Amino acid sequence: MATDGVAAKRADARRNVESVLDAAITLLATDPRVSVNEIAKAAGVGRVTLYGHFPSRAALVEAVSLRVIASTDQALSAIDLAGDPRDAMVRLLEATWQLTRRFGAVVIAASDVLTPEEMRRVHEGPSRRVRALVERGRDEGVFRRDMPVLWQLATIQAVLHGASAAVHRGDVTADDATRLVRDTVLAVLAVTP
Amino acid sequence: MATDGVAAKRADARRNVESVLDAAITLLATDPRVSVNEIAKAAGVGRVTLYGHFPSRAALVEAVSLRVIASTDQALSAIDLAGDPRDAMVRLLEATWQLTRRFGAVVIAASDVLTPEEMRRVHEGPSRRVRALVERGRDEGVFRRDMPVLWQLATIQAVLHGASAAVHRGDVTADDATRLVRDTVLAVLAVTP
DNA sequence: CTTAAGGCGTACACCATTGTTCGAGAAGAG
DNA sequence: CTCTTCTCGAACAATGGTGTACGCCTTAAG
Numbered sequence: 058m059a060t061d062g063v064a065a066k067r068a069d070a071r072r073n074v075e076s077v078l079d080a081a082i083t084l085l086a087t088d089p090r091v092s093v094n095e096i097a098k099a100a101g102v103g104r105v106t107l108y109g110h111f112p113s114r115a116a117l118v119e120a121v122s123l124r125v126i127a128s129t130d131q132a133l134s135a136i137d138l139a140g141d142p143r144d145a146m147v148r149l150l151e152a153t154w155q156l157t158r159r160f161g162a163v164v165i166a167a168s169d170v171l172t173p174e175e176m177r178r179v180h181e182g183p184s185r186r187v188r189a190l191v192e193r194g195r196d197e198g199v200f201r202r203d204m205p206v207l208w209q210l211a212t213i214q215a216v217l218h219g220a221s222a223a224v225h226r227g228d229v230t231a232d233d234a235t236r237l238v239r240d241t242v243l244a245v246l247a248v249t250p
Numbered sequence: 251m252a253t254d255g256v257a258a259k260r261a262d263a264r265r266n267v268e269s270v271l272d273a274a275i276t277l278l279a280t281d282p283r284v285s286v287n288e289i290a291k292a293a294g295v296g297r298v299t300l301y302g303h304f305p306s307r308a309a310l311v312e313a314v315s316l317r318v319i320a321s322t323d324q325a326l327s328a329i330d331l332a333g334d335p336r337d338a339m340v341r342l343l344e345a346t347w348q349l350t351r352r353f354g355a356v357v358i359a360a361s362d363v364l365t366p367e368e369m370r371r372v373h374e375g376p377s378r379r380v381r382a383l384v385e386r387g388r389d390e391g392v393f394r395r396d397m398p399v400l401w402q403l404a405t406i407q408a409v410l411h412g413a414s415a416a417v418h419r420g421d422v423t424a425d426d427a428t429r430l431v432r433d434t435v436l437a438v439l440a441v442t443p
Numbered sequence: 444c445t446t447a448a449g450g451c452g453t454a455c456a457c458c459a460t461t462g463t464t465c466g467a468g469a470a471g472a473g
Numbered sequence: 474c475t476c477t478t479c480t481c482g483a484a485c486a487a488t489g490g491t492g493t494a495c496g497c498c499t500t501a502a503g
Binding site: 105 | 470
């Protein structure tokens with residue numbers, strides 16, 4: 058009965074776990090404090106069933122975070138970061154913007170649950186790539202060096218977050234935002250003439 | 251007994267209202283969901299007493315919002331917006347940055363309580379000045395025109411918010427942030443060479 | 444000093460949310 | 474088909490927050 062050393066869940070159980078994770082990601086991405094009830098309802102599953110798979114709300118949020126991180130890491134690792142740092146940054150931004158739109162406020166939900174240490178570790182993966190690229194651009198003289206790298210990373214983060222809010226608010230369309238994020242970040246990073 | 255047509259509260263009552271508002275602003279500025287209990291405790295006042303002055307948590311948050319708005323409006327109306335738009339923007343940013351640091355997350359608390367309509371109206375006051383300045387800069391050819399004004403405003407907002415977070419996180423000092431906010435926003439607005 | 448307004452703590456009702464228990468029934472695995 | 478696993482709803486306890494009622498004490502105002 059066990060194809061593995063471990064339990065081997067039934068098919069509908071695995072299906073339900075998937076539904077719950079999907080629903081949780083979708084809802085948490087726009088409202089970090091949705092109730093377990095709403096998540097279960099959106100997943101087409103009873104609340105008790107959900108608790109059968111995740112021992113607590115915190116555990117669910119953590120599972121969602123891990124999935125988001127994995128998805129993010131996978132998407133970003135596919136990006137070619139070679140060549141002119143500006144072009145590489147454009148590619149990286151494009152992908153990151155899609156991820157920001159998709160996952161948005163999950164980070165906030167996570168920060169309510171994960172320890173600061175875990176949060177730091179979780180952030181590190183994706184931001185490492187951006188950081189490396191920014192540093193290379195600085196070394197090659199195409200990105201300005203009169204600001205701390207950490208500040209430049211924070212600004213990129215802020216622009217992405219702000220763009221997400223602006224789209225949600227209806228100030229700009231999602232398509233326009235792609236271009237605007239790109240141009241804005243490049244303007245921030247560019248060396249002053 | 252009534253110097254006015256109205257009630258004329260006792261001296262300690264007015265003092266307590268002040269304490270509560272001060273404490274509420276301080277606490278809400280870093281955590282938008284503090285409990286009434288904590289606010290009362292921080293104000294050195296019983297929870298019941300607080301409810302004697304504000305009928306509900308929402309009413310308190312609204313009063314705080316009004317006070318913050320008034321304070322903001324007063325601070326910003328003192329800024330000279332004439333002359334080179336870039337210099338005027340620097341002055342405006344300096345003041346806005348101080349306000350952002352001081353009041354921070356009050357906006358978030360407000361958005362949980364006020365209707366979207368009220369929120370819009372409340373935001374309009376302060377953002378009107380920034381908007382007018384950005385538009386003048388565009389007309390005079392010193393700010394770029396290949397982005398929507400709304401986007402530029404959103405970006406300024408995002409940079410300020412991000413700076414606040416970066417300082418809180420310890421990535422940069424508050425003093426450095428002043429300069430960095432200035433340089434970053436100017437880079438975003440400047441016409442491309 | 445007298446009086447009324449205000450402050451304080453306790454206690455209570457109310458609500459939403461989390462997490463658990465139970466038993467009947469549906470659905471997958473063999 | 475049978476057996477085991479899983480689902481589901483209802484019901485329950487616990488928690489933590491909001492808002493109210495009451496009685497006693499303190500303090501400002503005249």
